[in-house]
Amino acid sequence: xxxxxxxxxGATGAVGTEFLKLIEERNFPFNELRLLASKRSVGKMLxxxxxxxxxxxxxxDSFKDIDIALFAGGSISKEFxxxxxxxxxxxIDNSSTxxxxxxxxxxxxxxxxxAILKHKGIIANPNCSTIIMCMALxxxxxxxxxxRIVVSTYQAVSGAGKEGIDELDRxxxxxxxxxxxxxxxxPTGSMPKHYPIAFNLIPQIDIFLDNLYTKEEMKMxxxxxxxxxxxxxxxxxxxxxxxVYRSHSESVNIEFEHDLDLREMAAAIDKFPGxxxxxxxxxxxxxxxLYTSDKNDCYVGRLRRDETQPNTFNLWVxxxxxxxxxxLNTLQIAEVxxxxxxI
Amino acid sequence: xxxxxxxxxGATGAVGTEFLKLIEERNFPFNELRLLASKRSVGKMLxxxxxxxxxxxxxxDSFKDIDIALFAGGSISKEFxxxxxxxxxxxIDNSSTxxxxxxxxxxxxxxxxxAILKHKGIIANPNCSTIIMCMALxxxxxxxxxxRIVVSTYQAVSGAGKEGIDELDRxxxxxxxxxxxxxxxxPTGSMPKHYPIAFNLIPQIDIFLDNLYTKEEMKMxxxxxxxxxxxxxxxxxxxxxxxVYRSHSESVNIEFEHDLDLREMAAAIDKFPGxxxxxxxxxxxxxxxLYTSDKNDCYVGRLRRDETQPNTFNLWVxxxxxxxxxxLNTLQIAEVxxxxxxI
Numbered sequence: 001x002x003x004x005x006x007x008x009x010g011a012t013g014a015v016g017t018e019f020l021k022l023i024e025e026r027n028f029p030f031n032e033l034r035l036l037a038s039k040r041s042v043g044k045m046l047x048x049x050x051x052x053x054x055x056x057x058x059x060x061d062s063f064k065d066i067d068i069a070l071f072a073g074g075s076i077s078k079e080f081x082x083x084x085x086x087x088x089x090x091x092i093d094n095s096s097t098x099x100x101x102x103x104x105x106x107x108x109x110x111x112x113x114x115a116i117l118k119h120k121g122i123i124a125n126p127n128c129s130t131i132i133m134c135m136a137l138x139x140x141x142x143x144x145x146x147x148r149i150v151v152s153t154y155q156a157v158s159g160a161g162k163e164g165i166d167e168l169d170r171x172x173x174x175x176x177x178x179x180x181x182x183x184x185x186x187p188t189g190s191m192p193k194h195y196p197i198a199f200n201l202i203p204q205i206d207i208f209l210d211n212l213y214t215k216e217e218m219k220m221x222x223x224x225x226x227x228x229x230x231x232x233x234x235x236x237x238x239x240x241x242x243x244v245y246r247s248h249s250e251s252v253n254i255e256f257e258h259d260l261d262l263r264e265m266a267a268a269i270d271k272f273p274g275x276x277x278x279x280x281x282x283x284x285x286x287x288x289x290l291y292t293s294d295k296n297d298c299y300v301g302r303l304r305r306d307e308t309q310p311n312t313f314n315l316w317v318x319x320x321x322x323x324x325x326x327x328l329n330t331l332q333i334a335e336v337x338x339x340x341x342x343i
Numbered sequence: 344x345x346x347x348x349x350x351x352x353g354a355t356g357a358v359g360t361e362f363l364k365l366i367e368e369r370n371f372p373f374n375e376l377r378l379l380a381s382k383r384s385v386g387k388m389l390x391x392x393x394x395x396x397x398x399x400x401x402x403x404d405s406f407k408d409i410d411i412a413l414f415a416g417g418s419i420s421k422e423f424x425x426x427x428x429x430x431x432x433x434x435i436d437n438s439s440t441x442x443x444x445x446x447x448x449x450x451x452x453x454x455x456x457x458a459i460l461k462h463k464g465i466i467a468n469p470n471c472s473t474i475i476m477c478m479a480l481x482x483x484x485x486x487x488x489x490x491r492i493v494v495s496t497y498q499a500v501s502g503a504g505k506e507g508i509d510e511l512d513r514x515x516x517x518x519x520x521x522x523x524x525x526x527x528x529x530p531t532g533s534m535p536k537h538y539p540i541a542f543n544l545i546p547q548i549d550i551f552l553d554n555l556y557t558k559e560e561m562k563m564x565x566x567x568x569x570x571x572x573x574x575x576x577x578x579x580x581x582x583x584x585x586x587v588y589r590s591h592s593e594s595v596n597i598e599f600e601h602d603l604d605l606r607e608m609a610a611a612i613d614k615f616p617g618x619x620x621x622x623x624x625x626x627x628x629x630x631x632x633l634y635t636s637d638k639n640d641c642y643v644g645r646l647r648r649d650e651t652q653p654n655t656f657n658l659w660v661x662x663x664x665x666x667x668x669x670x671l672n673t674l675q676i677a678e679v680x681x682x683x684x685x686i
Contacts, residue, residue, distance in 0.1 A: 148651050148652065150493045150596045150649075150651075152495035152581075152594035154497065154544050154583065154585070172515060172518070172519060173519060175515070176515060176516060176519050187627070191627055192627075193626075193627040195631060195633070196633060199586065199587055199588055199632075199633060200587065200631055200632055200633035201497050201585065201587060201592050201631060201632055202631060203592075203594075203629050203630070203631070203644065203645050203659045204624075204627060204629060208624035208625065211647065211648075211650070212624055212645075212646075212647035212648075213647060234650075234651035234652065235651065236596065236649045236650065236651045236655075236657060238495075238594040238596075238645065238657055238659065240497065240592075240594065240659075242497070242544065242585055242586075243542065243585075243586050243587075244542055244543065244544060244586075245542055249544050249546075249583075251495035251546075251581040251583065251594075253493045253579065253581075253596075281547075281551035281555055282551065283536075284530070284534055284535075284536040284547060286546050286547060287546075288538060288543055288544060288545060288546070289542075289543060289544055290538070290539060290542060290543035301546065302546050302555075302581065303555075304554065304555035304556060305554075305555075306493075306579045307554070307577075307579065308491050308493075308577035308578065308579045309491065309577065312579075314579060314581055316546045316581065316583075
């Protein structure tokens with residue numbers, strides 16, 4: 001089997017270290033593995049597949065001979081993507097920089113793998129809450145077009161990276177010691193006010209836009225439409241940070257073009273790769289974020305008819321934010337390209 | 344000013360002790376104050392208004408000469424309400440027992456105070472998540488009738504009483520000590536499986552019904568319709584327990600009969616008693632449960648137009664579950680009766 005030279009940009013963060021776990025777990029066919037990060041992480045040793053790799057500083061010349069460049073995300077993507085593309089690598093990028101660029105495919109491999117073919121060097125990985133919702137939507141969309149979605153999210157602190165996880169950890173310790181909780185990061189480093197997330201909810205993820213929605217909320221709208229290539233599918237979102245470590249949960253109300261049968265919906269979800277039903281009220285089975293961490297699949301439960309209008313249903317979907325919401329989806333894009341001979 | 348003989352049934356729980364705080368804070372005009380509870384709490388001393396009161400065992404004879412009986416809730420209500428009514432007291436009850444009884448008014452004093460007049464001895468206090476949603480809805484409903492609501496809740500552990508608060512406390516300590524978290528109560532004591540709530544979300548509150556909704560979800564539907572006396576107002580709810588101590592939060596999507604102006608909506612909410620706007624995205628102002636605890640008002644933020652269909656808006660409402668969600672609303676019903684001379 002052919003092996004590929006792989007670079008990881010942002011190797012030391014929450015998504016970067018998950019890449020290393022997944023490369024080992026999935027036996028990803030790499031030849032060279034080059035770990036790149038900012039200056040302050042240079043020299044760190046990271047392990048995968050029983051071997052140690054030393055983190056190098058990312059520079060304009062870091063991508064020579066690289067076939068696949070996995071970008072963990074953040075503002076660093078914009079700077080380095082052109083260098084990687086120029087060096088002949090395919091960039092699969094976790095940041096929001098390129099997602100809405102009409103020249104850049106935005107891909108959930110189970111939903112729109114064929115979009116990959118149109119890439120010109122960069123493929124974008126969608127926003128985490130978008131990916132997890134799309135995994136629940138796609139098998140249902142294939143049964144009946146979706147007209148309108150009302151979604152409220154319950155998003156884990158891992159969406160703010162390792163620093164988000166550390167912040168919740170610190171606040172919980174402060175609380176148990178009777179100290180005042182300090183907030184340094186959430187809701188977003190790019191706005192001045194920070195609030196504790198422990199024992200709290202923050203109804204702001206990312207910055208606010210002119211329409212009074214957050215950027216996170218509009219990502220769920222715009223990215224979902226692009227992934228499904230259906231700009232008639234209407235979506236309104238409320239995104240909320242919750243004191244959970246690493247799985248996102250979403251309460252989704254979906255209006256379809258025609259009626260559906262609950263059993264047929266559940267069967268379609270179960271048949272679809274990467275998503276499973278976990279839905280038995282009598283046995284108190286439903287997805288919970290504490291139990292979906294480190295899992296590759298997304299889980300759907302609480303599927304039921306919305307009795308207020310025809311053709312409408314409620315469901316609850318939960319998925320690991322760092323895995324399917326970020327690192328796993330990125331790696332799966334590379335795997336599709338390899339499997340189909342597209343690289 | 345006339346003073347009343349008041350009994351509190353369930354005086355030692357989360358709602359019961361809040362009654363005592365509020366009676367002092369609000370200078371409630373009581374003459375005798377009789378604290379009642381089950382056998383195991385007999386002899387406990389509780390303080391309000393600078394005086395100590397000893398907890399007595401609730402019996403069939405506990406309500407002699409009582410004018411107002413405040414019931415903190417739970418299954419005990421069903422047993423004792425008939426005795427209190429027979430003794431001539433007005434029962435204001437926090438349990439779900441009588442809420443949907445057509446003979447029993449279900450009251451949020453700011454929304455439907457006139458319903459009190461129809462009581463036959465018992466007045467029901469609505470479910471906590473229902474009350475908090477109604478506080479946001481009523482000023483808007485007065486501007487334009489509401490056609491349909493899609494609500495997802497983020498409910499505090501105090502909804503499961505003192506034991507719910509203790510359970511979150513215990514799990515957080517176990518987590519920080521590296522021990523496995525134990526679950527004994529949530530989601531509900533009346534079903535066999537229990538899951539940790541710390542760092543988790545449980546999409547089950549109360550038991551499941553035949554239509555696959557939880558009882559809590561159907562309370563939000565049925566009680567809201569009864570309070571507004573509008574059975575054409577359609578509501579679909581998803582209720583979720585979150586690791587927050589004592590304020591409930593709700594993401595509410597509301598379709599009105601005609602269009603509204605955002606400023607007019609905000610002004611109507613601010614003018615309405617018991618609810619305030621806290622909504623300035625540029626300054627990162629929005630309601631958060633950590634900051635609304637021990638407050639009497641409910642807070643509305645994230646008010647914005649739902650761009651997917653006409654006449655539709657999203658908002659986020661937060662309120663203290665033990666205060667407005669329970670003890671305060673109950674006491675306010677008594678205050679309205681006293682103020683209007685209805686008792």
